[in-house]
Amino acid sequence: MGNCQCFEGFGLASKKDSFKVCICGGATSIGQQLALLMATNTFVKELSVYDLEGSMVPAEGVAADLSHLEFPCRVKAYSLPAQARPVKDLPAACLEGCSLVLVTAGVPRKPGQSRKDLLQVNAGIAKLVVEACAKRCPEAIIGLIVNPVNSVVPAMARLYEKKGLDPRRIVGVTTLDVVRANKFVYEATGAPVDSINVPVIGGHAGKSVLPLFSQEKACAELSLEHRQFLDQRVQDAGAEIVKAKCGKGSATLSLGYAGYLLGSAVLNGLAGNRTTECAYVKSNVTELPFFASPVTFGPRGVDRVHQLPRLDTYETERLKEAKQILQAEITMGLEYAETTD
Ligand code: LMR
Numbered sequence: 001m002g003n004c005q006c007f008e009g010f011g012l013a014s015k016k017d018s019f020k021v022c023i024c025g026g027a028t029s030i031g032q033q034l035a036l037l038m039a040t041n042t043f044v045k046e047l048s049v050y051d052l053e054g055s056m057v058p059a060e061g062v063a064a065d066l067s068h069l070e071f072p073c074r075v076k077a078y079s080l081p082a083q084a085r086p087v088k089d090l091p092a093a094c095l096e097g098c099s100l101v102l103v104t105a106g107v108p109r110k111p112g113q114s115r116k117d118l119l120q121v122n123a124g125i126a127k128l129v130v131e132a133c134a135k136r137c138p139e140a141i142i143g144l145i146v147n148p149v150n151s152v153v154p155a156m157a158r159l160y161e162k163k164g165l166d167p168r169r170i171v172g173v174t175t176l177d178v179v180r181a182n183k184f185v186y187e188a189t190g191a192p193v194d195s196i197n198v199p200v201i202g203g204h205a206g207k208s209v210l211p212l213f214s215q216e217k218a219c220a221e222l223s224l225e226h227r228q229f230l231d232q233r234v235q236d237a238g239a240e241i242v243k244a245k246c247g248k249g250s251a252t253l254s255l256g257y258a259g260y261l262l263g264s265a266v267l268n269g270l271a272g273n274r275t276t277e278c279a280y281v282k283s284n285v286t287e288l289p290f291f292a293s294p295v296t297f298g299p300r301g302v303d304r305v306h307q308l309p310r311l312d313t314y315e316t317e318r319l320k321e322a323k324q325i326l327q328a329e330i331t332m333g334l335e336y337a338e339t340t341d
Contacts, residue, residue: 017043017270017271017272018042018043018044018045018072019043019044019045019098019099019100019267019270019271020044020045020046020047020048020097020098020099021038021044021046021047021048021098021099021100021101021102021263021267022047022048022049022050022094022095022098022100022101022102022137023035023038023047023048023049023050023102023104024050024051024101024102024103024104024105024129025050025051025103025104025105025106026048026049026050026051026059026062026063026077026104027049027051027055027056027057027058027059027061027062027079028051028055028056028104028105028252029056029249029252029253029256030104030145030251030252030255030256030259031049031051031062031104031105031256032057032062032256033252033253033255033256033257033260034102034104034145034256034259034260034263035047035049035062035066035075036066036256037256037257037259037260038073038102038260038263039066039069039071039073039075040069040071041071041073041260041263041264041267042071042072043264043267043268043270043271044071044072044073044267045072045073045074046073046074046075046076046097047063047066047073047074047075047076048076048077048078048093048094048095048098049062049063049066049075049076049077049078050077050078050079050080050086050090050094051079051105052079052080052081052082052084053079053080053081053082054082055079058077058079059077059078059079060077060079062077063075063076063077064077076093076094078090078091078093078094085128086128086129086131086132087128087131087132087135090132090136092136094136095132095133095136095137095140096136096137097137098133098136098137098140099137099139099140099141099266099267099270100140100141100143100263100266100267100270101129101133101137101140101141101142101143102143102145102173102259102262102263103126103129103130103142103143103144103145103146104145104146104255104256104259105122105125105126105129105146106118106121106122106125106126106146106147107121107122108147108242108249108250109147109242109250110242110247111242111243111246111247114148114205114206115147115148115149115150115204115205115238116148116151116205116329116332118147118148119148119151119152119332119333119336120336122146122147122148122152123146123151123152123155123156123333123336123340124340125146126144126146126152126155126156127155127156127159127340129142130142130156130159130160130170131159134159134160134163134165138165138169139169140169141169141171141266141297141301141302142156142169142170142171143171143172143173143259143262143263143266144156144170144171144172144173145173145255145258145259147204147205148204148205148329149172149173149174149203149204149205149280150172150203150204150205150208150280150290150326150329150330150333151329151330151332151333151336152172152333153170153171153172153280153281153290153333154282154289154290154330154333154334154337155333155334155336155337156170156337157170157282157290158333158334158337158338159337162337166301167282168281168282168301168302169301170281170282171262171266171279171280171281171295171302172204172279172280172281172290172292173258173259173262173279173280174200174203174204174209174278174279174280174292175258175259175261175262175277175278175279176204176237176238176251176254176255176258177200177204177209177211177234177237177278177292178197178198178199178200178258178277178278179254179257179258179261180233180234180237180254181198181200181211181213181230181234182196182197182198184230184233184234185198185213185216185218185219185222185230186218188222188226188230189218189219189221189222191218195218196216196218197215197216198211198212198213198215198216198219199211199212199215199278199293199294199309200212200234200278200292201278201291201292201293201308201319201322202291202292202319202322202323202326203280203290203291203292203322203325203326203329204280204292205238205325205329206235206325207235207318207321207322207325208322208325208326208329209234209235209322210231210315210318210319210322211230211231211234212309212311212315213227213230213231213315214309214310214311214312214315215309224314227314228314231318238250238251241254261277262277262279265277265297266297266301268297269296269297269298269299269301269303270297270298270299270301271299272298272299274296274297274298274303275296275297276294276295276296276297276306277294277295277297278292278293278294278295279292279295279302280292281295281302281305283305284305285305285306285307285308286308286319286323287323288323288326288327288330289330289334290326290330290333291326293305293306293307293308294306
């Protein structure tokens with residue numbers, strides 16, 4: 001087992017449509033929330049919790065804790081020293097057989113930083129994991145919760161393409177923008193929260209985030225000014241949390257929840273129950289090669305990337321602005337992929 005430490009907790013793996021899932025960065029603040037929620041998903045028969053040694057809690061401790069939950073899932077931990085290379089040092093058992101890998105690894109931004117400032121560091125971390133997936137579970141869907149999502153997803157999808165693998169296996173998690181938009185509309189309208197579904201398109205940073213309030217009937221009662229205010233609030237929501245955490249991190253609880261929604265949609269789809277969530281993927285919905293929009297997940301992963309609905313005048317103008325910003329960030333990601341080996 002080399003330098004890997006491994007904890008195994010036993011559970012019952014009995015369900016027919018059941019899948020193996022790995023959480024990379026499973027001992028981080030986001031990773032622990034995500035691992036907890038995924039362990040309660042009855043489609044998950046086995047959960048690999050992978051993190052580096054010296055993380056805030058050992059991956060073995062996270063797995064031991066989760067292994068007591070009364071769900072069928074079997075939880076196993078894998079940890080490596082910081083200087084290890086997952087592609088050769090991570091035991092094959094961590095990733096082999098995985099249908100879904102959720103990656104939360106990477107550093108959070110600090111007050112005053114933009115997500116773009118994290119590109120070199122976080123793309124480097126994501127690349128190590130993505131290369132290990134390319135070797136051990138090339139058919140798995142890889143959900144990236146790694147900022148800057150707008151650049152890291154194109155970079156990793158391009159790396160997959162260069163290896164002859166399907167770039168649509170790489171999915172950027174933008175569900176948090178939808179969660180936020182839904183909650184803010186609920187607060188503004190009082191409409192039943194579980195009936196609200198605001199598609200959020202574009203990307204996951206600043207003005208590239210475009211909530212389509214025109215598509216949610218509860219918003220019909222809101223003035224244009226109110227929608228503009230909510231649009232701005234969704235764009236700034238990540239920074240709102242960075243500020244509230246006073247330099248001690250960014251969103252973790254809500255981001256773990258959002259990752260769980262995306263992960264559950266993927267597993268539902270794999271089990272034959274086609275499910276739609278917004279996600280940032282290789283796309284031909286606009287002239288940009290990557291774009292967030294509603295995506296239907298099916299038995300083979302990404303099944304359908306939906307075309308955009310008819311936007312209102314405000315959203316049409318905002319889309320132009322979002323695309324301009326997103327294009328520059330996609331280019332940064334693709335350049336990263338071309339300039340690293
Ligand atoms: C978020 O939207 O909360 C995350 O992308 C974290 C961040 O840096 O804002």
